[in-house]
Amino acid sequence: MKITSRFTVAVHTLLAIHRFEGKSKTTSEFIAKSVNVNPVVIRRILQMLKNAGIVEVRAGSGGAELSKDPSSVTLYDVFKAVDSLEGELFHFHENPNEACPVGKNVHKVLDEYLENAQKAMENELKKTTLSELFQKLSDIEFPGGKTSKNI
Amino acid sequence: MKITSRFTVAVHTLLAIHRFEGKSKTTSEFIAKSVNVNPVVIRRILQMLKNAGIVEVRAGSGGAELSKDPSSVTLYDVFKAVDSLEGELFHFHENPNEACPVGKNVHKVLDEYLENAQKAMENELKKTTLSELFQKLSDIEFPGGKTSKNI
DNA sequence: CGATGTTGTAACTATTGACATTACAACACG
DNA sequence: CGTGTTGTAATGTCAATAGTTACAACATCG
Numbered sequence: 001m002k003i004t005s006r007f008t009v010a011v012h013t014l015l016a017i018h019r020f021e022g023k024s025k026t027t028s029e030f031i032a033k034s035v036n037v038n039p040v041v042i043r044r045i046l047q048m049l050k051n052a053g054i055v056e057v058r059a060g061s062g063g064a065e066l067s068k069d070p071s072s073v074t075l076y077d078v079f080k081a082v083d084s085l086e087g088e089l090f091h092f093h094e095n096p097n098e099a100c101p102v103g104k105n106v107h108k109v110l111d112e113y114l115e116n117a118q119k120a121m122e123n124e125l126k127k128t129t130l131s132e133l134f135q136k137l138s139d140i141e142f143p144g145g146k147t148s149k150n151i
Numbered sequence: 152m153k154i155t156s157r158f159t160v161a162v163h164t165l166l167a168i169h170r171f172e173g174k175s176k177t178t179s180e181f182i183a184k185s186v187n188v189n190p191v192v193i194r195r196i197l198q199m200l201k202n203a204g205i206v207e208v209r210a211g212s213g214g215a216e217l218s219k220d221p222s223s224v225t226l227y228d229v230f231k232a233v234d235s236l237e238g239e240l241f242h243f244h245e246n247p248n249e250a251c252p253v254g255k256n257v258h259k260v261l262d263e264y265l266e267n268a269q270k271a272m273e274n275e276l277k278k279t280t281l282s283e284l285f286q287k288l289s290d291i292e293f294p295g296g297k298t299s300k301n302i
Numbered sequence: 303c304g305a306t307g308t309t310g311t312a313a314c315t316a317t318t319g320a321c322a323t324t325a326c327a328a329c330a331c332g
Numbered sequence: 333c334g335t336g337t338t339g340t341a342a343t344g345t346c347a348a349t350a351g352t353t354a355c356a357a358c359a360t361c362g
Contacts, residue, residue: 004242004348004349004350005242005243005244005245005349005350006349006350007241007242008241008242008243008244008257008261008265011246011256011257011261012244012247012253012257015253015257015275016172016251016253017259017319019252019253020253024209025308027307027308027309028308028309029308029323033248033251034247034248034251034253034254035244035247035248035254036244036245036246036248036254037244037350037351038350038351038352039311040311040350040351040352040353041349041350041351043308043309043311044310044311044350046309047248047309047310047311057309057310057355058308058309058358058359059282059308059309059358059359060219060307060308060309060357060358060359060360061307061308061358061359061360062307062308062309062359062360063308066202075264075268077321089154089272090154090158090159091154091155091156091158091159092156092159093156093159093160093163093186093187093188094156094187095187096163096185096186096187097184097185097186100185101170101288102163102166102167102170102171102185102288103163103185103186103187103293105288105291105292106159106163106166108158108291109166109284109287109288110162110284110292113226113275113276113279114159116275117226117272117275117276118272119270119275120271120272120274120275121240121269121271121272121275122268122272123271124264124267124268124271124272125268127265128264133260133261133264136202136259136260137252137253137256137260138259140259141252141256155319155320155321156320156321157321171358176337178337178338179337179338179340180337188321188322189321189322191321191322191323191324191340192321192322193337194337194338194339194340195340197337197338198339199340207315208338208339209337209338210328210329210330210337210338210339211329211330211331211336211337211338211339212326212329212330212332212336212338213330213336213337213338214337224303228327265311276332295327
């Protein structure tokens with residue numbers, strides 16, 4: 001029914017990695033405290049982000065960092081990395097009756113529109129990059145912009 | 152993770168009600184056979200569609216029919232009627248740590264973008280009306296258009 | 303090189319929500 | 333009135349997420 005919280009946890013994780021870069025070692029435990037979930041959940045998500053080439057994770061020594069320019073990573077990339085809808089956002093009932101003219105054709109009638117709806121959502125996510133999010137967090141934290149990294 | 156199959160079942164139901172109008176009594180059992188689910192599932196969905204003012208259901212005598220002009224009912228209306236996301240498509244982790252600058256502000260940073268993504272999807276669904284779907288089903292069933300109702 | 307802290311991952315549990323199913327009272331209409 | 337249907341509650345089943353424990357593999361520091 002809803003999209004997993006993995007997605008927002010992943011974004012939260014990336015925000016934390018950036019925010020505390022050079023300030024704290026961003027271990028799974030550290031991030032877990034900020035998100036308020038079990039560290040294993042963070043490790044699992046870090047793995048998915050790693051597989052998507054978005055972060056580097058240091059086994060042993062601990063901590064994670066971005067492995068891409070944040071202006072080249074969109075919310076969509078993060079979404080795809082962790083929330084594998086395996087393609088489909090909408091969930092079709094499995095076995096419509098092929099002997100019925102409606103059951104036989106529902107897919108042909110509907111699929112196109114459902115696809116478009118999903119794509120509209122995904123395209124919207126593609127509009128936002130991590131660097132925008134970092135900037136926004138910074139703006140919220142330091143309204144004057146004094147301590148912003150971007151001066 | 153995914154959107155309930157209730158949505159596609161509901162559309163299927165509406166297609167069936169229209170397709171068999173005047174030809175068969177569209178009881179929950181009849182529709183259930185086309186969709187291939189339990190009749191109770193159809194009754195529940197018919198209730199939700201009724202509450203949304205989209206259909207009339209005849210208790211006792213049986214059957215259901217559209218109570219609105221199909222050109223005024225969009226996929227979005229159906230979606231809202233049966234798949235109560237209670238607002239949110241995306242699912243936020245519950246209790247981010249307020250003591251952490253990231254945990255304290257994730258919502259402020261992210262909400263706007265998530266909302267926009269959901270709205271993009273919903274707006275896409277608003278573009279399609281039931282009458283378009285009926286027409287499309289008819290076109291698929293009767294490619295020549297001979298038996299189409301719209302001659 | 304060994305102690306320490308961390309990741310990577312498996313295994314198990316708890317919880318949640320959708321859907322299936324059974325059952326039956328309320329109801330409409332011939 | 334009898335039949336077939338809806339409306340709805342109660343219960344069962346199943347899949348997926350997330351929580352938790354546990355531990356081997358690994359990196360780094362002293």
